[in-house]
Every structure is written in structure tokens, then in C-alpha cells.
Amino acid sequence: xxxxxxxxxxxxxxxxxxxxxxxLLAYAGLGIAAPAVHIVIAAAMAALVLLVFMELDRGASxxxxxxxxxxxxxxxxxxxxxxxYLTRYNFAPTTGG
Amino acid sequence: MSEHVLEKQFADLAHQSETAELGIWGFIATExxxxxxxxxxxxxxxxxxxxxxxxxxxxxxxVIGSVNTGVLLTSSFxxxxxxxxxxxxxxxxxxxxxxxxxxxxVVFVALKGLEYAQEITEHLWPGQHFSLDIAEPREGEVFYFxxxxxxxxxxxxxxxxxxxxxxxARRAMRGEFSAAYHSPVRVVSLYWHFVDIVxxxxxxxxxxxxxxx
Numbered sequence: 001x002x003x004x005x006x007x008x009x010x011x012x013x014x015x016x017x018x019x020x021x022x023x024l025l026a027y028a029g030l031g032i033a034a035p036a037v038h039i040v041i042a043a044a045m046a047a048l049v050l051l052v053f054m055e056l057d058r059g060a061s062x063x064x065x066x067x068x069x070x071x072x073x074x075x076x077x078x079x080x081x082x083x084x085y086l087t088r089y090n091f092a093p094t095t096g097g
Numbered sequence: 098m099s100e101h102v103l104e105k106q107f108a109d110l111a112h113q114s115e116t117a118e119l120g121i122w123g124f125i126a127t128e129x130x131x132x133x134x135x136x137x138x139x140x141x142x143x144x145x146x147x148x149x150x151x152x153x154x155x156x157x158x159x160v161i162g163s164v165n166t167g168v169l170l171t172s173s174f175x176x177x178x179x180x181x182x183x184x185x186x187x188x189x190x191x192x193x194x195x196x197x198x199x200x201x202x203v204v205f206v207a208l209k210g211l212e213y214a215q216e217i218t219e220h221l222w223p224g225q226h227f228s229l230d231i232a233e234p235r236e237g238e239v240f241y242f243x244x245x246x247x248x249x250x251x252x253x254x255x256x257x258x259x260x261x262x263x264x265x266a267r268r269a270m271r272g273e274f275s276a277a278y279h280s281p282v283r284v285v286s287l288y289w290h291f292v293d294i295v296x297x298x299x300x301x302x303x304x305x306x307x308x309x310x
Contacts, residue, residue, distance in 0.1 A: 002190060004178050012174035019166055022301060023159075029309030035143075038301040045170075046294045053177040054290045060115065063122050070126030074133040081137050085144060 114280035149236030151307035162304040172201035186276035195266035202259040
């Protein structure tokens, strides 16, 4: 059986470690900070997959533009949605809309 | 081989491969927006009904979800290795690595099916027979509506990926790819990794809320 390239093997182990860390943190009772912590760890995992497994770190700059475009428009989608829901008093979380 | 795979509109194989890869990145951008809309719906609902989402999410099967995340990350590792084997012109190794990645995809779908079966037995399918032992079961039902929709669409993407990877693996076994020409491998591998990234976020949003309380 041939050995896997060292770089991707390390990234795979780091990904499994981050997954384990995220699960442990879920049981640690982080309270209100929990969603943000989980999302940041998930984003780090996604970044590793994008850069190393999808080889974006070695990709042409045009790939970066295409990959970034999706996330850019996604940010607009979230920002405009938040601008609506976060500023409407009748959609406050306590009333449930 | 190389003369037969070069389409006439391209100057050379590198030009053809780069165009194919750019095409799948464009497709992924549309998928980010398609799935992003559903993630946005989840975010809004979690903002509106934080307590109900946390209570409902506590009833998801975290053991199966965690194992499945590990399975998918491992499949991505094999797919990444396959890409490198393709670049090195190791055709048979490439075929086997892709088959392993596809097999791990099948494991994921099987475990997800097991989880779905348990949830249907527990009446967690939204509708007339939905039942959830929490303070706000109706609000919890909406969480499960989003859960089935998001995980169902993800599973569908994965099944498409398993089929595509299996086809390319078969072509690799036949020796259709070389160090110079392997852009179909790159295209399916990028799709596969993207489906993995979607799950990374789904996992933390669906399975982790409310575990520490």
C-alpha cells in the first residue's frame, strides 16, 4: 500500500482533531458564545479543505475570484437579511414573529 | 491518448483543464448561494426561536452525526490523495483511491438512512404525526422541517457525487487518464470536497446546539 503524501495526511488529522474539539466544546457549556465558537472552528475546517484539499492555495487567481464570488454574494444575502430581521421590533426573538 | 481528448476549441490540454476547473468553481459558486439561502433561513429561525431550536436540536443523533462527519472528512482525504495520484500519472492508484472515497460516501448515506429511520420512528418527520417532548413542539417542528430539507438536499448531492466519482474511477482503472490529462478527476474531486464543506457547517448547526446544558 503506498503511503499518502505527508501534507494532506497532516491536514486530515488536523481536521479530525478540530472535529473532536468542536464536539468536546459543545459539551463544555460555553453558553452564549457556543454558536460563534462552533462556527469559527467549522470555518477553519472549511478553509483547510478549500486551501489544501481543493488546492486553492496553488490555484490560478481566477479560481480565487470564482470561489470568492459565491461567498461575497452569500455575505450580501446574510447582511441584507440581518438588516431586516435585526431591525424590526415585531420580529423580536421573544415574540417569535 | 492526449490527441483524442483535446477539444478543438482549446489551444492545449492545460488550457482545456483550466477551463473545466473554472467551470466547476462557477458551479460551486451557484451552489453556495443555493444552499446559503437555506442556511440563511436556519439563521433567521434560530434568531427568532433560539430556545426551541436548541431544545429540538438536542434530539438529533449526535453519535451518528459525528461519525458521519469523520467519514466524510476521511473520504475528502482520499479524494485529495487521488488528485495528487492523477497528477503523478498513477492511474490504478487513482482508481482505487476514488473508489475508497465513493465507498465512504456510501457509508455516510447508509448511516444517514439509519438515522432517518430512527427519526421517523420517533415521529420527528414534520406533519400530522410529528411529536417532540419539548416546551414548544410546534416551533421545534419548524427546526425539523429545516433539518430534513438541508440534510436531504445534502444527501442528494452526495449520491450524485458517489455516481460521478464511481464513473470517473472506472475510467481511471481503464487507464484513460494521465499526468497530462486528468481534468475530469479534478472536476469531480472539487465537487466532492464542496459537499464535504457543506456538511462541516451543517454538523455544527444541527447537531451541536444545546449539548452543554
